[in-house]
Amino acid sequence: MLFMKHIHILGISGSLRADSTNTIILKTLGSLLPSDTTFEIFEGLDEIAHFSPGLPDTEPVARLKAAIAKADAVVICTPEYAFGVPGTLKNALDWTVGTGDLNDKPVSAISASPLNSGGNNALASLLLTLTALGTKKTDACALSIPNVKGKITEGRVTDAHTLNELRIQCTNLLSLIGG
Template sequence: MTRPVNILAICGSTRKGSTNEVLIDIIADLYRSSTEFIRFEGLSDLPHFNPDLDTETPPPAVTAFREQLRAADGILICTPEYAMGVPGSLKNALDWVVSSMEFSGKPVVLITASSMGEQAHQSLIRTLLVIESDLPESSRLLIPFVKSKVRDGKIVDEQLLQAVKAVMESMLSKFIGQQ
């Protein structure tokens, strides 16, 4: 028997019950037979990035985040756009892993789901590529007007459901035969 693919899911919104959190739940449910989703719950606990603290012994919350990233086979990021940019808490988390390289070569799916989202999506793509994430175009999804497509804990837009499956399959195909 093969082990499930271990996916660390990071929600860029810190609001409980956010649409992006719901998307993570939907995706985890869709792939429950072949994956194990672990939600990163410590986004709000990470201290503001400070290069002076980015040493061999960073703050405990940073160490825990880095350990979860290293243990994951792949990473799913679902995030909104705030004020035409990346949510500060998500950008802060990414800043903490620039020097430690946990994203280097790691398969990532990036879903930006917001009212618009294009600015944050493009910014995150650039950041994730700079930190050497494995982020092909097939693993990127921008979902504008998300609240019209995700309601009551379900994806109500069939085209979106197929797009979500396509980005996840893009990442999960990397693990076929490796388990």
């Protein structure tokens, strides 16, 4: 008998704002996944202590690492602050360097911005970090979403082009899990 492996995907938002456009994008992406795939968004990035080599994992750090371990793939969606990745997100990723939690993990990196640039600087920086962390990705595993505010209605992405791009991220990610 052939058993299909259950697929679970973790979303991490680089924004802590309650009505974050990046978190909305993650939620929309989650809703586009096949119905037998489970999806969760990590809560508590703001509880993660400042990283310094040698510090023990606190409970929120251990929770993040457990959430990554449980996931077959990770999607990160982030805003750009001052041309870079928000410190909160970079700090969380730094905790995974020494323990290799993201090593070989399929990833999708998404940036979203109210500006025309789509948060391209943050996306480029995030991709460099994800390369350093040994994640599994291709050039297709990256998406920047410009002018994001006009693409969301009532807490959901409604722009057809963006929905299609998110579907492509889902397909890429699922094929990386299998491959």
